[in-house]
Amino acid sequence: MAGVARGRRWLTGGRAAREHEPVPEAPDRTRRRRWFPWAPGRMRKHRWSPWAPGRAREHRWSPEVRNRAREHRWFLGVLGLGAVLRVITMLGYRPAIWFPDSYTYVVTALKPRPDLVRPAGYSMFLRLLEPLHSFALVALVQHLVGLGIGVLVYLAARRLRAPGWAAALASAPVLLDAYQIELEHLLVSDTLFAALVVAAVLLALSREVTRRTACGIGLLVAAATLTRTVGLPLAALFAGWLLYRARGRTVVAGVMLAAAVLPVLGYGAWFHATYQRVGLVGANGVFLYSKTMAFADCAVMRPPPDLAVLCDPRPPAERPPSQEYIWSADAPLVRLPGITFSRENDALAGRFASLALRSQPLDYLGSVAGELARSFTWDRPVYPDAEVYGYYEFPAEPPPPPGRYPATVGAEFAQRYERGPIGTEIVEPYAGWMRAYQDAVRLPGTALLAILVAPPVLAGLRRWRRRAARESGRAAWALPWAVALLLLVMPAATAEFDYRYVLPAVPVACLALVLAAGKPNLPNIP
Incomplete structure (x- = not known):
């Protein structure tokens, strides 16, 4: 027995060793658990570990997530x-x-x-x-x-x-x-422009439009205007909508207008400092001139000699698309001295266009209606020419430089x-x-026409059935519908139809339809 005891003391280092020498500490398993949660046997105890077996699936497919996914x-x-x-x-x-x-x-x-x-x-x-x-x-x-x-x-x-x-x-x-x-x-700028317009509509359809919300609407409208000038009339449209919801009180609409106009005025000041001209661009007269050449008849207009140089002797039915009067080397305006968009040429073109509008107002309205009708055809006929039309198709060959x-x-x-x-x-x-x-x-133009016609028809039927008498607030479909109509009419009224000008109007038109079908109303702005 003594030998066994001596052997045990030898194995353990003896009594002296046990009493005077430090015994090695056990490994700190807590530290290992803290810093290495993926160690074997530890993963199940750490619920926060995203890769723990069974935990990631449970987290991703929780009942709330599944319900939301099912809802949308x-x-x-x-x-x-x-x-x-x-x-x-x-x-x-x-x-x-x-x-x-x-x-x-x-x-x-x-x-x-x-x-x-x-x-x-x-x-x-x-x-x-x-x-x-x-x-x-x-x-x-x-x-x-x-x-x-x-x-x-x-x-x-x-x-x-x-x-x-x-x-x-x-x-x-x-x-x-x-x-x-x-x-x-x-x-091109159209996608950015459409996003800014849709975002402004979304804010304007808020149930509570505060001054901060109105400021956001104005800034979005300003950004849209500085992306495409067709957005400029949107400021008046949104202001009218806010006045309509506020029962004539002008504070919110005034905040929106200020936020929309001030950045535009700042850009106009930059433009004036650069070219010593008033405006956002220097081509308004040129584009309106090209628009009037679809119907302008100098025999009816009787322009003075300085404007007569811009006449086209061909009958309107035989003339090229309006854009050719801006970019073609044979166009009367392009043949004038200086660049096409110089101050003098733009002013001359603007005077010609003004005379054409005063002399032939019905012809102008007919031209606008004809250009607008191109938005609603079932097919997509080639317009204004094969070159421009081809840019809107996915090409089979790389476009030329x-x-x-x-x-x-x-x-x-x-x-x-x-x-x-x-x-x-x-x-x-x-x-x-x-x-x-x-x-x-694709969305055919005829389908877009049906989408635009449906909201006022549905609203009229509802009013005829006297259901609107029991409803309060403002019809939410009216704003996106008016925005869509404006985006379609403005290019046809000031320049010419182009297929890419139609697409920004589609999302707000579709929104107007679904809102009109659902009868949602917005509360008045307090």
Whole structure:
């Protein structure tokens, strides 16, 4: 037994060792548990670990998440399909698709100064993304903006108690229309403009419009105006809507107008300092002149000699589209000394247009109606010419490089922006898929006409049945409907019809329809 005891003391280092030498501490398993939650046997005890077995699935598919997904399942399906289509577009057309106006936008982005033809809002958008030197990124952001427009339409409809399927249906044209997706892939201002307008409508449909909300509406309208000048009348339209909801009280509408007008005045001051001219652009007279050439008859107008040089002896039915009177080298205005958009030429063109409107007002109204009717055809006939029409189709071959000034200068600036070669690379089979999709999926113009006609008809039927007598507040459909109508009429009244000018009106028109069908009213502004 003594030997056994001595052996134990030897194994343990002896009594002295046990009494005087420190015993090694046990490993700190708490520390291991704290810093290594993925150690074997520890994961189940740490509920916060996102990759713990069974926990991630439980977190992602909690009852609340499942209920929300079920509630919005129609919209999530449409949104997901729209995202897939945009990914295919990005893969098939790299990095983006160029339009003749794109080069001017890039020049203004890299050399900030007001442009004579277009306001600089979209160019400033390009300038914000310029440090990344990627037109592919610009196209990606525009596709995300397009998806965001669909989200805004859906949110506005749901907030005003439209059914989920109806709200998803209202967002479907902007999310799934092939021409909308192609427009987002073009380096043009229309997608940004549409997003600003839809956001302003969403704010104006708030149940409580405070002064802060009114300020936000005004800033969005100002940004839209500085992106496309057709947005300028929207300020008066939104002010009228706020007055209507406020029963004539002007405070909220005044705040909105101030927020909308002040940035525009600031841009106008910048334009005046650059060109010593009043306005946002220097082409108003030129574009209105091109519009009147669709009907102007100098035998009826009897212009003075200085204006007679702008006459076209051909009958109106035999004349080219209005845009040819701005860009064609044979146009009377282009043949005048100096650039087309000089102060003198723009003033001369404006005087001619004013005389034509005074002399032939009914012909002007007929011309506007004819241009507006092009928005509502079932097919898409080629207009204004095959070249411009082709830019709105997914191409089978890369578009040719620009061949005339000022686009040639813009191409050089675009190479500086990209820091590399520019152009459009077409990659199959993705590009072919989008061409086939574009042949099949679009919103016909006749369907857009039905969407615009339906809201006032539904409202009229409801009033005729005297149901409106029991309702209070303001009909929510009226604002998006009026905005859509304005966006369609203004280009036809001031320049000419173009297919890309129709698309920004589609989301607000669809929103107006779903709101009119659901009868939502808004409370008066206190």
